[in-house]
Amino acid sequence: MNARLHKCEPGPPAAADPTRIRLLKAAAAVFAERGYQEATVRQICERANANLALVNYYFGDKLELYTQVLRFSLQPEPGAARFDLPAATEQPETALRIIIGAMIERAFETGEQANLRFRLMLNEFVRPSEATCRVVDVVMRPLYDRLREIVGGILGLPPSHQKTRLCVHSILGQVAHFAHAKPVLGLLWPEMARMNRVHRDAIVEHVANFSLAYLRNARDSGLVRG
Amino acid sequence: MNARLHKCEPGPPAAADPTRIRLLKAAAAVFAERGYQEATVRQICERANANLALVNYYFGDKLELYTQVLRFSLQPEPGAARFDLPAATEQPETALRIIIGAMIERAFETGEQANLRFRLMLNEFVRPSEATCRVVDVVMRPLYDRLREIVGGILGLPPSHQKTRLCVHSILGQVAHFAHAKPVLGLLWPEMARMNRVHRDAIVEHVANFSLAYLRNARDSGLVRG
DNA sequence: ACAAGCGTTAAACGAGTGTTTAATTCTAGG
DNA sequence: CCTAGAATTAAACACTCGTTTAACGCTTGT
Numbered sequence: 001m002n003a004r005l006h007k008c009e010p011g012p013p014a015a016a017d018p019t020r021i022r023l024l025k026a027a028a029a030v031f032a033e034r035g036y037q038e039a040t041v042r043q044i045c046e047r048a049n050a051n052l053a054l055v056n057y058y059f060g061d062k063l064e065l066y067t068q069v070l071r072f073s074l075q076p077e078p079g080a081a082r083f084d085l086p087a088a089t090e091q092p093e094t095a096l097r098i099i100i101g102a103m104i105e106r107a108f109e110t111g112e113q114a115n116l117r118f119r120l121m122l123n124e125f126v127r128p129s130e131a132t133c134r135v136v137d138v139v140m141r142p143l144y145d146r147l148r149e150i151v152g153g154i155l156g157l158p159p160s161h162q163k164t165r166l167c168v169h170s171i172l173g174q175v176a177h178f179a180h181a182k183p184v185l186g187l188l189w190p191e192m193a194r195m196n197r198v199h200r201d202a203i204v205e206h207v208a209n210f211s212l213a214y215l216r217n218a219r220d221s222g223l224v225r226g
Numbered sequence: 227m228n229a230r231l232h233k234c235e236p237g238p239p240a241a242a243d244p245t246r247i248r249l250l251k252a253a254a255a256v257f258a259e260r261g262y263q264e265a266t267v268r269q270i271c272e273r274a275n276a277n278l279a280l281v282n283y284y285f286g287d288k289l290e291l292y293t294q295v296l297r298f299s300l301q302p303e304p305g306a307a308r309f310d311l312p313a314a315t316e317q318p319e320t321a322l323r324i325i326i327g328a329m330i331e332r333a334f335e336t337g338e339q340a341n342l343r344f345r346l347m348l349n350e351f352v353r354p355s356e357a358t359c360r361v362v363d364v365v366m367r368p369l370y371d372r373l374r375e376i377v378g379g380i381l382g383l384p385p386s387h388q389k390t391r392l393c394v395h396s397i398l399g400q401v402a403h404f405a406h407a408k409p410v411l412g413l414l415w416p417e418m419a420r421m422n423r424v425h426r427d428a429i430v431e432h433v434a435n436f437s438l439a440y441l442r443n444a445r446d447s448g449l450v451r452g
Numbered sequence: 453a454c455a456a457g458c459g460t461t462a463a464a465c466g467a468g469t470g471t472t473t474a475a476t477t478c479t480a481g482g
Numbered sequence: 483c484c485t486a487g488a489a490t491t492a493a494a495c496a497c498t499c500g501t502t503t504a505a506c507g508c509t510t511g512t
Binding site: 035037038124125126127128132133136140141144162163165166167169170172173174175176177178180181183184185187188189192202203206207209210211213214217218 | 261263264350351352353354358359362366367370388389391392393395396398399400401402403404406407409410411413414415418428429432433435436437439440443444
Binding site: 040041042052053056061062 | 498499500501502503
């Protein structure tokens, strides 16, 4: 069934293998760009300058490579703050602006150093794979719970309240939409096709203001009215 | 290259062919459920109780079937109001509530009679296909333009204004997210997994209130502040 | 020097895809 | 009735996918 016998299963020695890491990085990029299903092992190996059989040699199969990509791109770089968890000491509204900006920044980040975690997550949102449960547990739920804390803090409601959750999904939905709909956006709204920093900043400010309008209003008018 | 020689290309005689229509209906359902790429002609033919070769016999190839599905599911049923274009005489806020409700209703509609146009559109949003341009022109842009009219009417801004467009995308994003994220939503928020009528109504009301909070606020404070 | 084992390679396999072909059935028209 | 053409069928084709295999270097310890 599997073919990865070259060493004991997990652990640091195998994790430090250079071609193994090349495969993981290439796989992260291809998976983030095309999603799990439409990404092919051949694309990954070509990008990694590795032989086709090495994916199965190191990881057994495509799905195990995908889950290890998630685990790999999750590990916090030493010294780098978790992008999606702004300091708890921030004012809730400030924290919300920061987290929205961070999400959109990550969604449009390009280049070699791009943190692909968020885009991997976005793909799972719209096209669940066989590893969706793992993705949810490992990268989505922490972000979701933090957003509920922040939004609940603004609303004056507990994080588990239905209204809190609905608002979190409204925010996530806006971010996910701007991230996903970029190609279609270019057809409906040509000026936005380039999507450079100016556009991104405008989107961040808009999403934050659009969402805060309801949150403040709901907080100030108590829990009853919408 | 093609094999559809059995009759002159378009026109009512070919369009009225019973098995041709069976194929179109089956294809609409499968494309709406799985998207263009992941839908297979074998699934379509099996659902239509038709032979595998008939897709190529009637439509030439899979892509032409897809575009004709879009054209087919677009044609308005006689006597049925266009769901996405509430009467222009409505008050803008009422029109917005109606259109949001209609979109979410269509997104979760199931069964034989489901109007699949909206779900076909949602798929193109997140995973553009070779027919995206056609989808945009034929089903997305009318909805997008109507939303800009309504939202611009509330904001007191022209439909082409950047703020109007951003707000339209915030609304579309929320709807698309609740429609797409249903499987993941069930993992993050178990109570919402069933997604019955009560949940749908709550979502509709929430999205409308969430969006109107900003629109009213922006209208009342003029064009300057967010 | 040599044998052992890991990393790597080219080639193939089996399953699944869209598409094509050639034969068969069905249906009108003379 | 009989035949020409349309509709339908089963089978195969060419291609891509993930995966497997067997052989090939290459280092390493003895």
